[in-house]
Amino acid sequence: MTEVVIIGAGNVASHLFRAFRQSGEVQIVQVYNHRSEKLADFAEISTTTSLSEITQADLYIFALKDDAIAKTAAQLKDTGGLFVHTSGGVAMESLSKFKNFGVFYPLQTFSRNREISFKNIPLCLEASSEENLHKLKELGAAISENLYEINSEQRRALHVSAVFVNNFSNHLYQIGADICKKHEVPFEILRPLIAETAAKIEELSPAEAQTGPALRNDEKTINAHLELLNAQESKIYKLLTSSIQELHGKEL
Amino acid sequence: MTEVVIIGAGNVASHLFRAFRQSGEVQIVQVYNHRSEKLADFAEISTTTSLSEITQADLYIFALKDDAIAKTAAQLKDTGGLFVHTSGGVAMESLSKFKNFGVFYPLQTFSRNREISFKNIPLCLEASSEENLHKLKELGAAISENLYEINSEQRRALHVSAVFVNNFSNHLYQIGADICKKHEVPFEILRPLIAETAAKIEELSPAEAQTGPALRNDEKTINAHLELLNAQESKIYKLLTSSIQELHGKEL
The missing domain is CATH 3.40.50.720 (NAD(P)-binding Rossmann-like Domain)
Known part of the structure; x- marks a missing residue:
């Protein structure tokens, strides 16, 4: 042994x-x-x-x-x-x-x-x-x-990918939780959505699974959302929205 | 009926x-x-x-x-x-x-x-x-x-929270997939991590579940990661890293 x-x-x-x-x-x-x-x-x-x-x-x-x-x-x-x-x-x-x-x-x-x-x-x-x-x-x-x-180089790439899908996704959960708390909504309401968002990836590629106002270029909703956010949250919202649009604009 | x-x-x-x-x-x-x-x-x-x-x-x-x-x-x-x-x-x-x-x-x-x-x-x-x-x-x-x-105001807060935990998390999965592709690593390796990241939230609050180089303030790893990323990915990496540090610096 x-x-x-x-x-x-x-x-x-x-x-x-x-x-x-x-x-x-x-x-x-x-x-x-x-x-x-x-x-x-x-x-x-x-x-x-x-x-x-x-x-x-x-x-x-x-x-x-x-x-x-x-x-x-x-x-x-x-x-x-x-x-x-x-x-x-x-x-x-x-x-x-x-x-x-x-x-x-x-x-x-x-x-x-x-x-x-x-x-x-x-x-x-x-x-x-x-x-x-x-x-x-x-x-x-x-x-x-x-x-x-x-190999070591591939592992480094996996490690940085893991930071995005794990550490950073978890931080987005935290922002979601903070927004809920501020508006007196129980965070538990979001838990089934979090579970389904991850579960979708078992079957679909992330590109196929993408939905939401950024992808639809729904400016009215995007602006309504920005009104609810603090400065830091707005910065993240805008950057990720433009990143989704850039990526899917190129692909579609 | x-x-x-x-x-x-x-x-x-x-x-x-x-x-x-x-x-x-x-x-x-x-x-x-x-x-x-x-x-x-x-x-x-x-x-x-x-x-x-x-x-x-x-x-x-x-x-x-x-x-x-x-x-x-x-x-x-x-x-x-x-x-x-x-x-x-x-x-x-x-x-x-x-x-x-x-x-x-x-x-x-x-x-x-x-x-x-x-x-x-x-x-x-x-x-x-x-x-x-x-x-x-x-x-x-x-x-x-x-x-x-x-009520309608709470629902608006839930809707923007949902964009963070669903649309934006999914976009981070996509970035992870893109990095894997660039380095010829199968994205499937990340699937169990994605599943566990979401599953943790059934038991833990996002603040409790947070881990990673941003939280540890591990500058060496953060710098090594930034070397692997393109301009857009770097921008997102830096913003989310500083957001994690700001939030946890305040709380801890």
Whole structure:
């Protein structure tokens, strides 16, 4: 059974830990974090707060903040195992001090208290050799049905796309919630719309799914909307409206 | 059984038609549209392309484009029935030439070829009298479990919020898809992330669900992302990043 050390104890680390344990195909032999209180969730297995105590294993997964990956790697000895990180924004080469290295990037948003099935999460894999890639595919297949070979440049593009579809969409939900609050309307009224907006994308391309006053060039509605918005909201409304019109003007 | 005439034959009209038929509690007695080819979907029942042929009924639903509502109403005689429209952006008073009038606004995005269960769609109701409101509630309860009393000003706020969470989010999906295409990455990799971003909002407020480089003030990642974007995408990225930081800087 593949023996794995997880370096880090944040959301990605916890979710990977749980998924590997449930798979029954991977043995987590140790979890590292520099703060012991973060290791409470992993009490059933061996944990350490010292990089010098990290044990021998087949695979080391750096599930750390982007900035911490190279710094932590610099303090680790090369055991000959395969060293990978889980970041969308960091090049594979940040781990090139090791003989065997790669990337094991689960493209999903993780929250501490929200269960999520790993089965559907796309795993973006990259490795320093064919043999290492093969190992990552085996490991990935234990927890997910969606494996992709993605190089560092493609991963960077995916990461910025993820910011648009995830972080920025969520911010638009927040603006929607703020407008509702200001006008004493319960935000819950918008929840089925949010769900359907995302669900449509399972079947349609975003270009096909686009609707609304911007697409229709419905100036009367656009102006009525702008009257309700504060300065910042107006700026966003205008920019996204013109962006929709530019994109669809070109395409249609 | 309540007898209903539907004026209009677009997406909202078709979805309402199907939902009322399935409920078994409402009888659609006629569907009007000025173009006969649009009426093909409603062949089982009486249809007309002439406003002067519109029949006697308890309720008349204007499921029309915003601009067409007042124009069409101007050409209709008051039969004494209850006249309502389904628009988020039009004031109830646009139908005040009738003795009994109101609004029956389903807050959802409708696509012609996508089935949708009406049960969870919020219906925003407004009426010219308590008695008329009561009638709309009875009618609404036949197809949906989510009824809300919403006045015209609140409805306008909901409508603009809906543009943010639906039209604009979808546009961000499109930008994500464009970036993927440019870097030869399949867009399908982002689909589970889009689904989870929306699903999180069932449990968390958007403020709680916010993550990403903008929130963390992670300038290194933000700058790396901006390098990948074209001028328009950069503008949107910068504006939404600063908006997230402004909102959360204020709150935290």
